[in-house]
Amino acid sequence: MHILGLADDGKVWQWNSDEARLMKPVHVDVGGGRVTRVVAGWDRASMYISGTGIIYWPDDLPLRFASEEADALLIDTATIPGTSSLHSTTHREGTATLQSRIGQVTNHIALENYVVFTTKLNKVFLYRMDFPLPDLDPPEPIELTAFYPTNTDIPFEVRDLQGSFRSFAIFTVSGDVLIGNRAMLDAFYAASHEVESPTSTADSPLPPPTVIPALQNNSIVSIAFGDHHFQALRSDGTILAFGNDPQACGALGLGFPTGTGPLRGLMAFGYSSDAVLRENEGREVWFDPTMHRWLADMRVKATTEGEAAARCAMVLSPLGEPEPRTAAITAMGDYFAREGRKWEDGVRQEGEMGGYFVLKAAAAGWHSAALVLVDEDKVERARAMHVVQPPPPPLPPATTTEAGGKEEQEQEDWHGDTWEDIDAPWDQLSKAVAWCVDLIWGWGRWFLGLDFAKETSSSGADAEEAEKKKKETGQQKRQGDGEGADRVADAVRYTWTERPFPRLRMANGEVMPGEVEITE
DSSP states (O other): OOOOEEOOTTHHHEEESSHHHHEEETOOOOOTTEEEEEEEEESOOOOOOOOEEEEEEEEEEEOOOOOTTTTTTEEOOEEEOOOSSSSSSSTTOOOOOOHHHHHEEEEEESSSSSEEEEEETEEEEEEEESSOOSSSSOOEEEEOGGGOSSSTTOOOEEEEEEEEEEEEEEEESSEEEEEEEEEHHHHHHHHHOOOOOOOTTTTEEEEEEEEGGOOOOOOEEEEEEOOOOOEEETTTEEHHHEEEGGOOSTTSSSSTTTTTTGTTTOOOEEEEEEEETTTOOOOOOOOHHHHHHHHHHOOOOOHOOOOGGHHHHHHSOOOOOOHHHHHHHHHHHHHHHHHHHHTTTOOOOOSSSSSSEEEEEEEEETEEEEEEEEEEEHHHHHHTTEEEEEOOOOOOOOEEEEEETHHHHEEOOOTTTTEEEEOOHHHHHHHHHHHHHHHHHHHHHHTSOOOOSSOOHHHHHHHHHHHHHHHHHHHHHTTTTTTTHHHHOOOOEEETTTTSSOOOOOOTOOSSSSSOOOOO
């Protein structure tokens, strides 16, 4: 594990544990604010130095401390050839130098074994991070021509490059999002060097990038990649989850296959298998607790209403044949996705931010995270639109009684139990000592084979009688307070409380079994 940081003064720091070390590349000038970007990869660290290019080094190099600075480490690095250009902005055919053919580097990412970078000539390159590089004739970067359109009349302008571990994405000015992976990089490397790799040979066809329809011209501003999934952030502050959920651990943010996940289109075939979405399909991640309450209530209906038993087996059981379960889960995911998009109708106007606006999405390994801006007013107004019966008003918070010439504030919860607010330190100490004495007394009697509780004295009987009266008083209060205990039991009722578990028409034209009307 390693973390890289670029300070305001242009110095580069690396953390391999809880201690930061200043990185000082040997024979490379990093002074004068020339370091403009640092990127940590799987097992390599890298930086871009203006006028020098992209340099990288292993994160597990032996410690070599600089004599002039106690916390500085001297590191041997490798420089990617041809990445030092500062002035090439247009392609010049037939130019002899490598720098002019590559152009000025605009962005780079560090993946597992590879660096991928883009240039001002709207070119994309890969470089395998072998270490150390040979002193003479180091290998040149390899151009990833698969990203370029086959129709040369279509302009290809790179807007951004993002990625981690084994996956990456090229964003174009025209709104395209093109996905690459480790297999593509291996194939290009094998073809260029006429060697075999774990995933391809020199004769293997060069794979094209993956084009996911849901990402194209859909206002995608960033993609955060995990090992087997990714989160796509849209300009409206929503997140779309794609990919696989390894061992159904919840990485997608769509729930679990044994819970409400199938209602979002999450499929698992067996109790220990991975959970998957339909290929190249994204589902919006929900942050509103009431929306998750909606899903939970629907799942309860599916498992408790006899009429829905057959649909429950199709959608919620992890066992059974993939078909027709796949069609049923996909239809259910589509239904809740459509209904979920209507959640803030009437609250959010077109072009406005929603109640939950994601500022930044992150993913790594089997995890996902998001930095979310919450508009509490919109969230509450949207929730109120789905409430048929609001919660009951709170019960009176306190009553005042006289005990031993001293006023004590006693409060009652909705079960009728009471507790005391004790402010004085001396009273707090005396109560604690009394509690400890009672505990020791009880355990001592238990050890001797006697009854655990103290023998009831006259004062104990009085205390029990007083406690009984308090509870009876609480019961009377609740019975005489409007709707009383029934109001508490009913609690909040939502617009979906009386609705059945959905019965849907699947993509193959078949209708889910059941007796209720088909939900169109």
